[in-house]
Amino acid sequence: MTTDRVLLLAPRPNDTAPRLGAAAARRGLRVLTARDWRVPAAAPAAWPAHLYGGPLLADSVAGELGVLPLEPPADWLARLPRELSGRQVESVTLAEARRLRRPAFVKPPTDKFFPARIYPDGSRLPGPDAFDDDLPVLVSDIACFAREYRLFVLDGAVHTGSRYAVGPALDPLPLDEDPYAAEVRAFAAELLADSACRLPSASVVDVGLLQDGGWASVEANPAWASGGYACDPERVLDVVCRAAGPATEAADADRAFARPVPAGPSEFL
Structure with a gap:
């Protein structure tokens, strides 16, 4: 990746945005935080761009920046077999x-x-x-999870992960420090290898341990709109840059997962 690039953050950044911005700055990317739902005037027009924020940011600026935001299919969880969804x-x-x-x-x-x-x-x-x-x-169906984990997925494999909840309580911890890490990775490998698990090359998948035993998928989300919890921010950035990067660089297989966004300046202005 060349360094003449921009990472645009949402006007209301979450806790992950500063860590992601710091990782991007270490790589030489220019990091900008939007003041409103517009492309900042300071963004060099000719530079390839990436974005990190919620759907409103993507819908507001992705078309103008030439960014292709990738997201899992809306019915992703419903397509999974029962042994992977758990319900x-x-x-x-x-x-x-x-x-x-x-x-x-x-x-x-x-x-x-x-x-x-x-x-x-x-x-x-x-x-x-x-x-x-x-x-x-x-x-x-109502499912009760004893533990839940966030996995940033790149090219069909877990790139970085974090526990984010134990029971109902938020409790982030790097995946490799969690006692269930091997089981999480084993279930994730089974999930990502299943033919029903259609995802873009960069995305987020949440999985969890059910209270009555067994592993199940929680949901899948766009990497550019997902908190990193205790994931490695450098590796989160790898996934985010692929998940919301220049449309001209997107692989053909990823284009089916593109979020429809306005082609020019946002309709939200």
């Missing part, structure tokens, strides 16, 4: 989810349009006045 998961529209008459965990796949949580039934979900009926959502 029944369906990809449905919000209108279909509103007809649920049982408790379920419901979430939008990537964008946080409404809170991801257990809903007593579908009547508690946002109504049609708030979101379109055809908004895709994931509906999952």
Whole structure:
């Protein structure tokens, strides 16, 4: 990677952004934090760019910067076999989810349009006045995880990882310092090798140990919108730069995972 590049961070950075920015600066990248949802005037127009932030940042500036943000398919978790998901998961529209008459965990796949949580039934979900009926959502059986781990994946292998929760409590720890590290890596290898696990070359996968035993996938997310917890920031940067880099450099196989973004200056301005 040449050093005449830019890493653009979101206006409201999370705890990972400063560590990622420091890693990028050590490589010679110019690190900029957007003041609003626009490309900063200080960004050299001719330099290849990468970004790190949430979906709003990607939708606001990726097209103008020529960045191709990669993200897992919205129905990724629902496509997995039961032995890898650990529970029944369906990809449905919000209108279909509103007809649920049982408790379920419901979430939008990537964008946080409404809170991801257990809903007593579908009547508690946002109504049609708030979101379109055809908004895709994931509906999952309720699963209780004893431990959860974040894995930054590059070219089908775990590039860096971190524990992030023990029970309901946030408890970050580098993966290799966790007593279950070997089991996490073994399950991740099985998951990533499965034909149903279709992911871009750079992404984030969360996995966990169920309270009743056994390993399961929690979810998959875009690397450019995911916190790093106790992951190695240098290796997180490797994944982020691939997951949100110049469209001209993207592999053909990754183009199927591109997030649709406005081609020019953002519609959010």
